[in-house]
Amino acid sequence: MAGGLRLSFFVAGVAGLASLAGLLRDGLYTGEASVAEMLRAYDPVTLAVVVPVLVLARLWATRL
Numbered sequence: 001m002a003g004g005l006r007l008s009f010f011v012a013g014v015a016g017l018a019s020l021a022g023l024l025r026d027g028l029y030t031g032e033a034s035v036a037e038m039l040r041a042y043d044p045v046t047l048a049v050v051v052p053v054l055v056l057a058r059l060w061a062t063r064l
Contacts, residue, residue: 004058005058005062006009008054008055008058009055009058011034011054012051012054012055012058015046015050015051015054016046016051017049019042019043019044019046019047019051020043020047022039022040022042022043023043023044023047
């Protein structure tokens with residue numbers, strides 16, 4: 001159980017760092033401009049929704 005908790009927090013941290021990098025570094029996403037903008041638009045969603053939901057869900061699951 002502890003391994004799963006650590007892995008969940010690790011994944012949340014990596015996702016958060018990757019999203020921050022995508023928002024803060026210009027030119028990180030290459031290829032078509034429309035695809036790069038779409039990928040860049042996913043970054044705030046990941047930071048605001050995905051990471052907190054993953055952390056809260058994992059904490060809630062450990063209470064059960």
